[in-house]
Amino acid sequence: MGITLHLLLHSDRDPIPDVPAIYFVMPTEENIDRLCQDLRNQLYESYYLNFISAISRSKLEDIANAALGANAVIQVAKVFDQYLNFITLEDDMFVLCNQNKELVSYHAINKPDITDTEMETIMDTIVDSLFCFFVTLGAIPIIRCSRGTAAEMVAVKLDKKLRENLRDARNSLFTGDTLGAGQFSFQRPLLVLVDRNIDLATPLHHTWTYQALVHDVLDFHLNRVVLEEASGMENSQAGARPKKKNKKTYDLTAADKFWQKHKGSPFPEVAESVQQELESYRTQEDEVKRLKSIMGLEGEDEGAISMLSDNTAKLTSAVSSLPELLEKKRLIDLHTNVATAVLEHIKTRKLDVYFEYEEKIMSKSTLDKSLLDMISDPDAGTAEDKMRLFLIYFISSVQLPSEADLEQYKKALTDAGCNLNPLNYVKQWKAFAKMASGPAMYGNSATKSLGLFSRVMNTGSQFVMEGVKNLVLKQQNLPATRILDNLMEMKSNPETDDYRYFDPKMLRGSDSSVPRNKNPFQEAIVFVVGGGNYIEYQNLVDYIKGKQGKHVLYGCSELFNAAEFLKQLSQLGQK
Numbered sequence: 001m002g003i004t005l006h007l008l009l010h011s012d013r014d015p016i017p018d019v020p021a022i023y024f025v026m027p028t029e030e031n032i033d034r035l036c037q038d039l040r041n042q043l044y045e046s047y048y049l050n051f052i053s054a055i056s057r058s059k060l061e062d063i064a065n066a067a068l069g070a071n072a073v074i075q076v077a078k079v080f081d082q083y084l085n086f087i088t089l090e091d092d093m094f095v096l097c098n099q100n101k102e103l104v105s106y107h108a109i110n111k112p113d114i115t116d117t118e119m120e121t122i123m124d125t126i127v128d129s130l131f132c133f134f135v136t137l138g139a140i141p142i143i144r145c146s147r148g149t150a151a152e153m154v155a156v157k158l159d160k161k162l163r164e165n166l167r168d169a170r171n172s173l174f175t176g177d178t179l180g181a182g183q184f185s186f187q188r189p190l191l192v193l194v195d196r197n198i199d200l201a202t203p204l205h206h207t208w209t210y211q212a213l214v215h216d217v218l219d220f221h222l223n224r225v226v227l228e229e230a231s232g233m234e235n236s237q238a239g240a241r242p243k244k245k246n247k248k249t250y251d252l253t254a255a256d257k258f259w260q261k262h263k264g265s266p267f268p269e270v271a272e273s274v275q276q277e278l279e280s281y282r283t284q285e286d287e288v289k290r291l292k293s294i295m296g297l298e299g300e301d302e303g304a305i306s307m308l309s310d311n312t313a314k315l316t317s318a319v320s321s322l323p324e325l326l327e328k329k330r331l332i333d334l335h336t337n338v339a340t341a342v343l344e345h346i347k348t349r350k351l352d353v354y355f356e357y358e359e360k361i362m363s364k365s366t367l368d369k370s371l372l373d374m375i376s377d378p379d380a381g382t383a384e385d386k387m388r389l390f391l392i393y394f395i396s397s398v399q400l401p402s403e404a405d406l407e408q409y410k411k412a413l414t415d416a417g418c419n420l421n422p423l424n425y426v427k428q429w430k431a432f433a434k435m436a437s438g439p440a441m442y443g444n445s446a447t448k449s450l451g452l453f454s455r456v457m458n459t460g461s462q463f464v465m466e467g468v469k470n471l472v473l474k475q476q477n478l479p480a481t482r483i484l485d486n487l488m489e490m491k492s493n494p495e496t497d498d499y500r501y502f503d504p505k506m507l508r509g510s511d512s513s514v515p516r517n518k519n520p521f522q523e524a525i526v527f528v529v530g531g532g533n534y535i536e537y538q539n540l541v542d543y544i545k546g547k548q549g550k551h552v553l554y555g556c557s558e559l560f561n562a563a564e565f566l567k568q569l570s571q572l573g574q575k
Contacts, residue, residue, distance in 0.1 A: 003022065009023070009025055009031060009034055009035075010030075010034060013038075013043060015041065015042065015043045015044075016043065016044060016045075017042065017043075017044065017045060018045050019044055019045055020044060020045050020046040020047075020048065020077070021038075021043070021044035021045075021046070021047055021048070022048045022050065023035060023047065023048065023049045023050060024050045024052065024082075025049075025050070025051065025052065026051070026052045026053065026085070027051045027052075027053065027054070027055035027056070027059055029059075032055075032059050032062055032063065035049070035063060035066075036062060036063060036066035037066075039063070039066045039067050039070045039072045039075075039076075040066060040069065040070045042070065042072065044075075045075065046075045046076075046077045047072075047075055047076045047077060048077050048078045048080075049063070049076065049078065049079045049080065050080045050082050051079075051080065051081050051082060052082055052084050052085050052132075053081070053082075053083065053084075053085040053128055053129070053132055054081040054083065055079075055081060060079070063076070063079075083131075083132040083135040083136055083173070084132060084136065085128060085129045085132040086129050086130075086132055086133050086136075086555070087222070089222070089223060089559070090254075090537075091254070092541070092551070092552065092553045092554060093537050093553065093554045093555070094133065094553065094554075094555045095532070095555065095556055095557075095558065095559045096125075096126060096129040096130075096555070096556070096557050096558070097125075097129070097557065097558055101558040103121075103122065103125065104122050104125050104126055104557045104558060105530075105531065105557075105558055105560075105568060106196055106530040106531045106558075106560075106565065106568050107568040107571050107572055108122055109122060109150050109529070109530055110197070110530070110572060111571075111572060112572075119153070123150070123153045123154055123157055124157065126154050126529065126557055127154055127157040127158045127161055130154070130158055130527065130555075131158065131161050131162065131165075133555070134162065135173045135174070137189075138174070139174075139188060139189055140162060140166070140174055140188060140504055140505055141188060141189045141190060141191035141504075141525065142188055142189070142190050142191065142501070142502070142503055142521075143155050143158065143159055143191045143193065143500075143501070143502035143503075143504070144190065144191070144192050144193070144487050144496075144499045144500065144501060144502075145192075145193040145194075145195075145499060145500050145502075146193075146194075146195060146198065146499055146500075147498060147499070147500060149195035149197065149198075149529075150195055150197075150529045150530060151193040151194060151195040151529045152193075152195075152500060154193055154529050155193050155500060155502055156502075158191075158502075158504075159502040159504050162174075162504035163504045166504060166505065187521070187522050187523065189521065189523040189524055189525055190487060190488055190521040190523070190524040190525070191524070191525045191527065192483060192484050192487055192488075192524060192525070192526045192527070193527055193529060194480050194483060194526060194527065194528045194529070195528075195529055195530060196528055196529065196530025196531055196532075197429065197433060197530065198479055198480075198483075199478065199479040199480065200391075200395050200426065200429065200569075201362060201391075201392045201395045201396055202478050202479070202480075202533065202535055202536055203531070203532075203533045203535070203560065203562060203565045204388045204391050204392055204395075204562050204565065204566065205355075205358055205362075205388075205392060205535055205562070206351050206354040206355040206358055206385070206388065206389075206562075207355065207534070207535050208266050208267055208352070208355045209263070209264050209265060209266060209267070209534075209535075209538050210262055210263050210264070210265055210266075210267055210270045210339075210342075211252075211259075211263035211264065211534050211538065212533070212534040212535050212538055213267055213342050213346075213351075214252070214338060214342060215533070215534050215561050216561050216562055216563075217341075217342055217345040217346075217351075218338070218341055218342065218345075220252075220561075223251060223252050223253055224249060224250070224251050224252070225249070225250050225252060225338060226247055226248070226249050227247070227248045227249075227250070227337060227338065227341050228245040228246070228247055228248075229245060229246045229247075229248055248337070250334050250337070250338060252338075256331060256334075257331070258273070258274075258277065258331050258332075258335055259335070261273075264538050264541055264542065267339075267342065267343075267346070270335075270339055271339055271343065274332065274335050274336055274339055277328070277331075277332050277335075278332050278336070281325070281328050281329055281332055284325055284328075285325070288322075288325075349380075349381045349382060349385055350379070350380045350381055351381075351385075353374075353380060354380070354381060354385055354388075354389060357369070357374060357389065358389060358392050361389075361392055361393050361396050362392065362396050363476070364396075371389075371390070371393055371409070372408065372409065372412055374386070374389060375389070375390060375409065375412040375413060375416055376412050376415070376416070378416075383413075383416050383417035383418045383419075384418075384562075384563060384566060386413060386416050386418055387413060387418045387419070387422060387423075387566065388562055388566065390409060390413060390418075390423070391422060391423065391426055391569075394423070394426055394427075394430070395426060395430065400430070410423070419570055420573075421569070421570040421571075421572075421573030421574050422566055422569035422570045422573050423573065424573035424574075425569050425570075425572040425573035426569065426573075475542055475543070475546075477539065477543060478535070478536055478539045480526055480528065480536050480539070480540070481526075481536070481539045481540050481543045482495070483495065483496055484524060484526050484540065484543075484552065485543070487499065487521075487524075488520060488521045488524050488550070488552075489520045490518055490519070490520050490521075521550075522549060522550050522551070523550070523551045523552075524550075524551075524552050524553070525552070525553045525554075525555060526540060526552060526553070526554050526555070527554075527555040527556065527557075528554075528555070528556040528557070529557055530557060531556055531557055531558045531559070531560050531565065532554065532555070532556025532557075532558075532559055532560075533556075533559065533560065533561065533562075533565075534559075536554065537554045540552050540554050541554075
């Protein structure tokens with residue numbers, strides 16, 4: 001398109017009267033006002049207006065009036081509704097909100113004093129984004145959801161919105177070329193709307209896979225991680241003190257082959273792979289140096305000339321692969337820095353111990369150390385880690401601890417510096433939750449310890465892994481994955497048998513929970529109302545690997561890590 005300049009809508013912009021401008025904005029009141037002001041100020045030669053979600057007729061009339069008043073009607077060249085009100089983080093993962101995500105957060109949906117109007121607004125916001133998603137996908141889904149939850153409210157509204165659009169033959173977004181071009185044009189996808197309240201333990205869980213760990217312990221947002229690096233010591237009159245920390249930013253994208261291959265791997269495998277990549281790079285680098293050295297041989301002796309002719313082809317090949325080698329070095333440096341930062345957290349907070357202990361709690365395995373000892377251990381974890389651990393225990397318990405035991409736990413948590421507000425909320429949630437965490441909620445034990453590291457601990461390694469457990473993951477289905485499996489494979493299960501069924505293509509809306517289509521689905525979208533996380537996403541990715549020819553996408557109203565979720569639980573516990 002030849003775009004030479006990117007500017008924010010609300011920044012101070014000078015007129016460039018001989019240049020066309022492309023606007024890509026949300027049709028909010030504030031943005032429309034600024035757009036109208038630009039028209040009045042005659043900032044550009046022509047205007048191509050692209051709205052992220054559909055603009056209302058009244059706002060369109062506001063723009064028309066402004067253009068008329070500014071004598072700029074002919075300059076408004078194109079107006080598009082783009083239906084792009086969602087963010088794609090991976091090929092198989094999307095999230096609805098980035099800015100103002102607190103408006104559709106778990107806290108916003110579950111606060112006790114929420115009004116009907118506020119709830120309607122939240123649901124409409126989520127439905128608008130989901131509608132955009134399916135327009136872009138070019139597919140009408142079959143919708144399934146649990147009863148009596150926020151997910152059901154989303155399902156009812158989305159079904160109505162899709163139904164109305166299909167009935168409007170002249171303006172339907174799901175006919176002709178659009179539908180044929182869709183990823184799911186041969187078979188309709190299943191949309192499983194999951195309510196966050198079915199599983200509060202997973203978002204609090206300490207994790208062991210690379211991507212989820214980066215999100216849990218580092219500043220990782222929209223595929224960009226920010227690392228803080230202390231740059232040595234500086235001397236002053238008060239003596240030596242650490243210099244101001246520098247911030248380094250890295251993008252972890254689809255172009256990063258190492259990230260794509262290892263983001264779902266257990267952390268020990270990642271550390272070992274970084275080391276292997278580094279050794280491979282050094283071997284290639286040494287080969288280039290050796291060839292250069294040979295090419296620089298002096299003298300006319302036959303041996304030198306013979307070696308030159310033999311190695312010319314090799315050197316040419318080595319030089320042509322130099323850009324690839326430099327890119328490899330960049331990625332090795334990037335992941336050495338990121339993995340080292342993650343490892344620092346694992347070692348100082350004993351995250352491997354927390355992960356293994358929580359897995360045992362969630363799978364009802366025998367605990368080798370009492371929970372009270374874990375909470376009271378001053379060397380294991382932060383106050384936040386201890387609170388997460390106790391909440392997982394509390395949520396996963398079939399039999400709640402006695403009042404006396406609970407008081408003992410609360411005292412230990414308070415002594416460890418924990419804020420008890422999240423526990424106050426989880427107690428209320430546990431009392432009202434229809435789906436209490438029964439014994440089968442998280443399946444069998446999912447970890448196996450291989451003892452301490454072997455190869456990674458060699459002296460030449462970048463990573464000193466001493467004292468960190470080499471835990472191997474065993475595939476187990478988390479609640480969201482298990483619900484998907486039941487519905488996608490059309491299995492009869494008490495957990496999902498009463499899920500509501502919506503087919504927007506049916507002439508009349510039906511409240512039936514009995515699906516008309518008895519064939520298993522090939523494609524599905526799992527969408528979590530109330531927020532999702534990389535642990536659930538990775539669990540779905542691992543699940544679908546064993547299902548040949550099937551595809552699953554994961555979406556959520558917001559993406560949070562455990563610290564952010566704990567903060568929301570704390571806010572709810574204050575009320």
